Amino acid sequence: MGYNPGTAVDSSVRDYDPQAIERKWQERWQATRAFEVAEDPDRPKFYCLVMFAYPSGHAHVGHVRNYMIGDVVARTRRMQGHNVLHPFGWDAFGLPAENAAIKHGTHPERWTLDNIAHMKGQLQRLGISYAWEREFATCERDYYRWNQWLFLRMFERDLAYRQRSTVNWCSSCETVLANEQVVDGACWRCATEVGTRDLNQWFFRITRYADALLEGADQLDQWPEQVLTMQRNWIGRSAGALVRFPVIAAERGGEEDSIEVFTTRIDTIYGATAVLLAPEHPLADRLAAATADPAAFAARLEGFRGLDRTARTTGQIEKEGFDTGRSARNPFTGEPVPIWIANFVLADYGTGAIMAVPAHDQRDFEFARKYDLSVRVVVQPAGEPALSGAELDAAAAAYGVLVDSGPFSGLPSAQAIRKMTEAAERDGTGRGAVQFRLKDWGISRQRYWGTPIPIIYCDACGTRPVPDADLPVELPRVERFSGRGDSPLAEVAEFVETACPSCGGPARRETDTMDTFVDSSWYYYRYCDPRNEDQPFDPRKVAYWGPVDFYSGGIEHAILHLIYSRFFCRVLNDIGLVAHDEPFTRLLTQGMVLRNGAVMSKSKGNVVDPDDMLATYGADTLRLYEMFVAPPEREIEWTDAGLEGSYRFLGRVWRLVVAFCDAAPAAPPIDAVTLEAADRALRRRTHDTIRRVSTDIDVRIHLNTAVSALMELVNELYGFCARERIGAGAAADGAGRPPRPAAVAAAREAIEALVLMLSPFVPHLSEELWEALGHADGVVAAGWPVCDEAAVRAEEVVVPVQVNGRLRARLTVAVDTPQEVLEALALEHPHVGAHTSGKRIMKVIVVPRKLVNVVAR
RNA sequence: GCGAAAGUGGCGGAACUGGCAGACGCGCCGGACUUAGGAUCCGGUGGCCGAGAGGCCAUGGGGGUUCAAGUCCCCCCUUUCGCACCA
Structure with a gap:
């Protein structure tokens, strides 16, 4: 059976011709609607999603890296028998379209649709296996x-x-x-x-869901920890107490108003020597009106309010404040404390007012030292000499044991927080409360x-x-x-x-x-039912496809799109449209593609257009290169040399398989021949590669090591075929004996597994070679190769022998060589003897099949 | 300042539970085939010493645990990312 190419490739062209092959298979996929799917309860579903694209005009090789990662996962799952939903669409509303309209006079819609058309062409030329019939753009009336x-x-x-x-x-x-x-x-x-x-x-x-989003994050065990940390920080839950400080009236000494503060350290309240209000606090204006010079007071307030907002919220301004001249009563000590306005108190967190505890909060400490407010130590750190307020040079923020705190003295902080919150609740001055940073x-x-x-x-x-x-x-x-x-x-x-x-x-x-x-918070559900005219989607369809099993995109969305989507998912759950709590089961954040050390961008002039690469090398080479150069999470530096290497590898695969098809007779089934040691060794490599590639793709998503395992198999096959005079090796050897049938069988098994496992990475080349190998139904029908554990089992192993941890010899032994024999062989070895002579052998560590270590002193 | 991740040949990167450091690729060197080779195939390639057998050194730096450490522990340096007056 010779190489028998399909329709579009001239059989006289024996060199690897990516353009012709890729055109042929892309046309076939399109004609047969190869990646269209429907719900099928009999098969396991797999929803593979990449973040949809903003149609900015041109995709560069950095954007498409993500789509390639998704495609490897989708194509692998498809071969493993999953019913794979792998859709694509367009995040098509947004400012750049409008800015382009202002600048160039094109209508945003025109601009957007033109860009989509161009980018869709780019992606189709890369051979990504999208269910294109589900494509939509969010600017369409039927979406928005x-x-x-x-x-x-x-x-x-x-x-x-x-x-x-x-x-x-x-x-x-x-x-x-x-x-x-x-x-x-x-x-x-x-x-x-x-x-x-x-x-x-x-x-x-979204704040109504703050706790739910936080708790849900604990279930996301297939998300990068970094993203979860960012989300947790962003939500910023803190548990504490709200406590009211009654304002002492200007005349008489009665009480009129009260200031509520939020604190996480109610255990330090006996040390609260002031109440600080944000300049925007509603009481500030009223207090101003009651002073002797309201205009001066108001002017100072205005001065604070006009400060740079970023500086105010990030601690980059000097802490300043002024006394309102009024006091509030500390509900625990009963003592009056001054009310100040402070520029560092945030109006939109908590109540916009705080109690200042200079001894135990660094910010309050700095403020108190500046304005000479009293510093009262009420928590002593355990096991350290007693602190005194006058001598402190920094706040003692750690938990400790309470002192000078009335009935609570002697309690450790954690317990005091509980008891004092209860006390506040009993006498109506406060209650436990939770605050969020999330707005x-x-x-x-x-x-x-x-x-x-x-x-x-x-x-x-x-x-x-x-x-x-x-x-x-x-x-x-x-x-x-x-x-x-x-x-x-x-x-x-x-x-x-x-x-x-x-x-x-x-x-x-x-x-x-x-x-x-908003558009991107639920688009992944619309893909499940993109043409529904009666509702956003049919809940039954989402019940089948959802949640997304694998989601890949940039980490820049860690607290934007990804938190909004989690919120939407929960709302849709409450409405009854979806049954799950979390939209994305597994998340991968892919690294960016750099060039000359910088992120690719039009303004930096360092973008690489995939179309240029296609013209020179073809889509498969570009795909392989981007998958091989580093793990998906890591950022990569674009190099033309690396691309050249991937192209060479594909040429090597092409020649190997074509020569095999040309020269080899049809192979007998592997279990119908008697295998020699060389054949068994090749089978071991074949099945070990199947195991490695499978876990690298499915479990670890280390696509670079999956590719290198396949490269090793190719190297092995070149040697095997040369030795056995199969294909190219036979030609070099001239006429002679035909190759052994068992060797051909083992080679065919290896080559077929190779082609199938390459197909998620380089689908066009693989389909072409699979067809050349005599299979009419394509790689998906063939299925993912299965590792034969029996074939993997080695007959012989090389066991390193160390003396005092340094490698001195190697033993080639049968796998099941018993421990005692290994030990004896090691001690007999002349190199070992050279390093143990004159020493006492203290002990010998033997790890069967792994290593022998002789300890000699 | 706080937290996380990372630091391995000339380069990109491997090394999964502590067990032969440097897989695979790029680059470089050599050989074969050739009118030719920037194609292809084969081989070599961490550093130092040695004719060789072999030896010594080596995973940012310094300590430690262990028969054995790139991997675990402590201290330090560098880079990247996140957080940063949230009471």
Whole structure:
């Protein structure tokens, strides 16, 4: 059986011709809709997902690395008999489209659709096995209408609400940003420093799920620990107590108001020598009004409020404050303590007020030293000399034993926290409470290219949801974009002016659009049922496919997309649309591709376009290179030399298999021949490779070592075929005896396993060779090779012999050589004797099949 | 400052539970085949000493545990990432 290529490849072309092969197989996959799937309860499902793409224009080799990783996993699972859903789509709303419109006059939709068309072509030329018939773009009416539908369900549950508040404002993007989208005080997208604005905004009440998201994280044992840590930090749960400090009235000495503070260290409350208010605290203005010089007071407040926001929240400003002249009563000591305004107290965490315990909190300590507030030690660190407030040079923040704390003196901190919280609850001055760093998710965006928020404002009826029957609220066609001012939708009178769904009177539509992270929070469910016109998706279909078994993408989404999606999953669970709690079972965060030490980007001019690589080497070489160069999590430095090496390897595989097909007669089945030692050795290598590659792909996802194992098998096969005069080896040897049938059988087994295991990495080449080997049905029908444990078992092993831990000799022995024999052989060895002569042999460590170590002194 | 991960040949990287450090690839050196080789095939390639057999040194640095350490423990250095006035 010679090499018998399919239709598109000229059989006279014997060299590896990736362009022809890749065209042939891509056309065939498309014609046969090879990767389309349907629910099938009889087969195990596998949902393999990569983060969908923002259609920025061109994919570079850094973007596609992720898609290749997903494709290796998907193709492997498919061969292992799983029903694999492997979809792709487009995160198509967003600012760049609108900015392009402002700059070049193209409509955002045109720009987006053109980019999608181009990038889709790029991905198809890479031969990634997507179920393309499920593709969608989030800017499609049939997608974003379900954003609106889901928004309304959240509105009904009080999970979507509108509030005026101080929000992050990016002056470059001309829109609001959620807290998650501010990185080091700058916009996550454009790096412009973020300012603030007071605006009416829509929020999703993600804080209601704070504890659930935290607890759920504990179940995510197949997520990188780093991502979970980031999420836990972001949620920032802290348990403590709310305690009220009554404000002592200016006249008479009665009590009027009270200041509630949050503390995690109620055990230090006997040392609370001041109450500090954030400049924005509501009481601050009232206290100002009551002072002798309200204008001066107010001016100082304004000074604090106007400080740089980032500096204020990151500790980069000098701690400053001023005395309000008023006092509050410490509910535990009964003593009056001064009320100060302090610039480092955050208005939007806890209650915006704290009790200052200078002896036991470093920030309070610095503040107290500066303004000469009293420092009172109430917790003594265990086993250390007693502290005194006057001598401290830093706060003693550690837990210890309480002193000078009335009835609580003598208690250790942990116990004191419990008892003092109970005491506060009993006498009504406080209660245990939990605070989160996590804030509600602000989703209003003052931009055009997004999902309109389905809300109508009526002067008579107030804020009304758009009825489901009126969905979608379509994004109107806007032709000119200035990039200035309010939401562009506010300019479109036909859009804004509408009728109230409740009273029918004149009303106005909401003109903000939704954050595009709303789109990406549930798109993975839509893939399960992408054309559903009655609901976002059929819950039964999601029950079959969900949750996502394998999800791969960049770590930059650790606390953006990945936390929003987990939130959405739980909301959808509450609504009854999904049955699971967590959307992504296994997460892989892939490393970026660098060039000249920098992330590829258009502005740096260091992008490598996959199309250029395809023209020279073909998709398979590019795929193999990106998988081989490093484990998926690690970032890689692009090198052309590495690509060349991968190309050479594929040429080597091609020649090996083609020569085998040309020269070898049909092989008898492996169990019908008598194998010689060389054949058994090859089989051992074959089946060991199957085992290694299988675990490297499925368990560890170390695709680089999977590839190197396959390279070793190829090297082995070259030697074997030459020695046995099979294929190319026979030609070199000239005419002679035909190869032994057992050797051909072993070689065929190895070559077939090789081609099958290569197919997730280099699918075009593998399909072509599989066909050449005489199989008409493709690699998926053939299935993933199975490791024969009996064949792996070695007959002989090389056992290293050490003297005092240093290698001195090697013994080649039968695998089952008993311990005593190993020991005797080791001691007899002349090299061992040379190093033990004149010494006493203390003991001999024998690890059967592994090692002998002679200890001599 | 706090926390996490990492540091291995000229380079990318292997080494799974402590058991032959450097798999595999790139690069480099040599050989074969050749009019030719930047194709292909075969071989070599951590450093130092040695003609050789062989020996010594070697996984960022320093200590330790162990028959045995890249792997475990302690201290330090460097890099990357995350957190950083959250009371």
